[in-house]
Amino acid sequence: MTTFVDLCSDSPIVDAETAQFTPRQADVFPVGPHAPGLDIVGAGTTVPLATGGSIEYANLDHGASAPALRAVKETVDAVLERYASVHRGAGFHSQLCTSLYEGAREPIRQFVGGRADDAVIYTRNTTDSFNLLAHCLPAGTTVIVFETEHHAALLPWRGHRVIRLAAPDSPAAAVDAVERAVALAPEGPKLVVVTGASNVTGEIWPIADLADAAHAGGARLALDAAQLAPHRPFSISEFGADYVALSGHKLYAPYGSGVLVGRADWLAEAPPYLVGGGATATVGDHSTTWKPLPERHEAGTPNVAGVVALATACHVLRQADPYALADIESRLSERLSSELARIPGVTVHSLWGPAADSIGVVTFTLKSLPANLVASALSAEWGIGVRDGAFCAQPFVRKLLGDAGCASPDGSGHAIRASIGLGTTGEHVERLLAAVRRLAEFGPALEYTVVDSRPQPVADVREQPVLAPWLG
Numbered sequence: 483m484t485t486f487v488d489l490c491s492d493s494p495i496v497d498a499e500t501a502q503f504t505p506r507q508a509d510v511f512p513v514g515p516h517a518p519g520l521d522i523v524g525a526g527t528t529v530p531l532a533t534g535g536s537i538e539y540a541n542l543d544h545g546a547s548a549p550a551l552r553a554v555k556e557t558v559d560a561v562l563e564r565y566a567s568v569h570r571g572a573g574f575h576s577q578l579c580t581s582l583y584e585g586a587r588e589p590i591r592q593f594v595g596g597r598a599d600d601a602v603i604y605t606r607n608t609t610d611s612f613n614l615l616a617h618c619l620p621a622g623t624t625v626i627v628f629e630t631e632h633h634a635a636l637l638p639w640r641g642h643r644v645i646r647l648a649a650p651d652s653p654a655a656a657v658d659a660v661e662r663a664v665a666l667a668p669e670g671p672k673l674v675v676v677t678g679a680s681n682v683t684g685e686i687w688p689i690a691d692l693a694d695a696a697h698a699g700g701a702r703l704a705l706d707a708a709q710l711a712p713h714r715p716f717s718i719s720e721f722g723a724d725y726v727a728l729s730g731h732k733l734y735a736p737y738g739s740g741v742l743v744g745r746a747d748w749l750a751e752a753p754p755y756l757v758g759g760g761a762t763a764t765v766g767d768h769s770t771t772w773k774p775l776p777e778r779h780e781a782g783t784p785n786v787a788g789v790v791a792l793a794t795a796c797h798v799l800r801q802a803d804p805y806a807l808a809d810i811e812s813r814l815s816e817r818l819s820s821e822l823a824r825i826p827g828v829t830v831h832s833l834w835g836p837a838a839d840s841i842g843v844v845t846f847t848l849k850s851l852p853a854n855l856v857a858s859a860l861s862a863e864w865g866i867g868v869r870d871g872a873f874c875a876q877p878f879v880r881k882l883l884g885d886a887g888c889a890s891p892d893g894s895g896h897a898i899r900a901s902i903g904l905g906t907t908g909e910h911v912e913r914l915l916a917a918v919r920r921l922a923e924f925g926p927a928l929e930y931t932v933v934d935s936r937p938q939p940v941a942d943v944r945e946q947p948v949l950a951p952w953l954g
């Protein structure tokens with residue numbers, strides 16, 4: 483049973499000399515694991531500080547990639563004891579792994595609320611899923627996409643007509659923009675591609691209304707659920723979305739797999755995405771015939787461990803009470819964004835304002851310090867992991883920050899992103915707030931120099947542990 487305490491009473495304790503943070507008892511409210519079976523591998527691991535000593539790692543970078551669920555690791559470990567390549571092996575382990583590999587499509591379909599006749603095609607990640615979908619679009623397709631998308635959803639549509647929509651100033655404006663764009667698009671197949679939750683602002687997009695708008699104009703809708711899936715339950719059949727793409731590594735299954743689920747027709751008619759073994763039915767001297775879905779787009783020896791990991795995460799997350807998880811997360815992220823916004827010199831960036839429904843992803847900037855210096859100091863002095871840059875969403879970050887905020891030559895932008903996940907505790911959030919308050923007022927406690935484009939403390943006693951036999 484999770485107990486919440488009032489986080490707003492006093493400030494946590496920060497030593498003015500060393501900038502070290504000691505959480506008060508009241509700052510620590512247990513939120514990880516949130517529910518039985520949601521134990522996270524590596525939770526509570528300590529990391530070294532640049533000045534010496536160590537502290538529990540505050541991983542606030544779940545938006546980039548999430549650590550494995552314990553249940554995922556244990557299932558993969560068990561499968562690896564009996565690992566063999568799938569499909570054409572007659573051995574017991576090969577047949578066992580084939581059953582696991584094929585059986586994994588069902589928990590994944592259920593997790594995304596797929597229809598019985600939707601194709602479930604394994605990929606490497608969301609990027610790969612959208613490139614596969616782009617490959618399968620019929621000739622003459624018009625793709626409609628907002629400039630706010632992650633590059634993985636914004637860019638794969640080369641070779642097709644693309645209508646790029648400006649960032650809408652409200653969810654309703656997003657729906658209007660799609661309605662107008664599908665009406666104006668030339669005759670022929672049309673596809674609207676949209677994220678479920680922004681990887682920059684965390685804001686949740688009105689997918690069901692967007693799907694209605696797309697369908698009313700004869701378009702299909704592809705949902706980028708890379709960020710939504712780890713945070714909120716959803717169903718593509720209830721949304722009316724035609725396709726969904728997601729990544730295992732953001733869903734507590736970091737073993738190199740992803741998935742594309744959706745309408746089978748375009749996928750079945752397209753030539754194989756990759757050409758090679760596994761996708762072939764017959765190979766003659768002068769001609770080749772291809773297998774039907776899903777093998778058609780899964781050429782090469784597949785990633786059995788990754789697929790098992792993804793299906794296990796889907797199964798485990800589906801068993802948990804998703805509304806309780808979202809509730810815990812929204813308390814943490816509300817605390818994070820509202821307190822950050824109260825710090826003088828800090829701006830929290832959003833498209834639709836603080837009242838918009840969001841997942842636990844918060845992007846902010848400090849007036850007085852570059853984002854990469856803030857991120858380095860958070861790591862070196864506070865043991866906090868965040869991300870800085872433009873988060874593979876350069877057009878959107880340019881829009882939010884303006885050109886001046888994106889002054890680096892590669893246009894990579896200068897924002898800091900803190901993102902919450904199942905292992906996040908109240909102490910992690912309080913530590914970040916304490917650190918940003920201090921950085922905004924006094925700057926970093928240490929002196930920094932740039933090494934390989936990243937600020938690093940001039941004096942740094944941290945050493946990386948030797949985790950691989952080929953290191954050290």
Ligand SMILES: Cc1ncc(COP(=O)(O)O)c(C=O)c1O
Nearest residue numbers: 607608609632634681708709729
């Ligand atoms: C919203 C969104 N879409 C797509 C992607 C791409 O995911 P991947 O790098 O796993 O392909 C990301 C990754 O950050 C993302 O946040």
